[in-house]
Amino acid sequence: MGKLDNLKPQSVFGYFEDICSIPHGSGNTKQISDYLVDFAVEHGLEHYQDASNNVIIIKEAAEGYENAAPVIIQGHIDMVCEKDAGKEIDFEKEGITPVIEGDWLRADGTTLGGDDGIAVAMALAALSDDSLQHPRLECVFTVDEEVGMFGAEAMDVSRLTAKKFLNIDSEEEGIFTVSCAGGVTAKSIIPVKRKEKEGNIYKLGISGLLGGHSGQMIDQERGNASILMGRLLYSISKDAKFRLVSLEGGQKDNAITKDCTAEIRVKDEYCAAVEKTAADFDKIVRHEFKTSDPGAEVSCVNEGVKKVSALDKESTSKVITLLVNHPQGVQRMSRDIDGLVETSLNLGILKLGEKELEASASVRSSVASEKNALTDRLTSLTEYLGGRMEFTGDYPGWEFKDDSEFRDTCVEVFTKQYGKEPVIQAIHAGLECGLFAGKIAGLDAVSIGPDMEDVHTSSERLNIPSVQRTWAFVAEVLKQSR
């Protein structure tokens, strides 16, 4: 007897409970992938499993739907594994335990994996229900969305015939996502030269900023500590000669940098100027960021006289030039969708090594040509400084489609079921839909999902009545897709 046996719709929650019992963190997807294959075999359904553990399961159209355009239902099979401090669990080998709490489903001290197990459960429920009216169903299960959408990236779509695409990986019922940004990680690498030098070492710090996700929160105009450090160093260079010794800011290219530290070597005669400029810059930062980052501050500590390996004059100047000219934040707002950031970037990782400076930025745009223009700008700057670029994790955007038959069907079904229209939104972050839009010409996609809270944390919970309504919605969309 399962814990979720009394939840309706039982087909959805029954499969969800199966999924919970199988460990399926990102990178650990073989077992859940095989579970899907077993399901397909058991139900006599056409299926494909690839080397990445992605799975496609196909069910032919129900009677009367033979001529209807096919529909893809898509979700990812990996989950983020987080747990409470003190909770003992081996995510590699153990499943998670779902707990019903009123109208909500959560897990016992861990993430629930409602993101995105509920999509997988709904797809299996649709595939297994012979009473459902539907066109040819092509269910697509991808791996490793949470760590870079690698499954969607590797997916061979040649088995798919549908253009209509329902992604169930959104977390708010009533919101239809219909466009997302594409992106790329752009790393500038500038070679530097060092020399042994003796002098006063000052440790400079920019801290107390709030940071945040560089896609969803870039429109908050929060400060980026590495960019501010560039400003501080340039200001100091106007009155004092110094050499850069160390520089470090941020750990993830998609997080707005909260802290940055630098060490500089300064001759005695310039110490007073360094201290004054840093103190002045502290006031400037506190003033400029009083609304967005009320805790922002600048520190400057004399660490005494030391012999260190410091950058030479030219390398110090190159690093400062890069930082002062590196674009940051919102570059353009959409002229089509109100309030949507169209193009942005974030300098997320800054690291000065023995021989190179590395500056990694996450570039995003829902318009491919704008993304390219921005990476060109970074390339031009970097090459001018004698450096080179490295681009990784390139994924295409999903542009808003003016005419979308599938979106119209979804809106119509929603409006009938809920008595109000859904909210149509575009987001400035990546979704797997973007990768599929890049692979399937004319993709007609909508992303939906039931209400979930605190995803990617051990407080993650999934609203049960919302799952019921969303399932009814999915079934009706299939029925109306003729």
Ligand SMILES: [Zn+2]
């Ligand atoms: Zn997800």
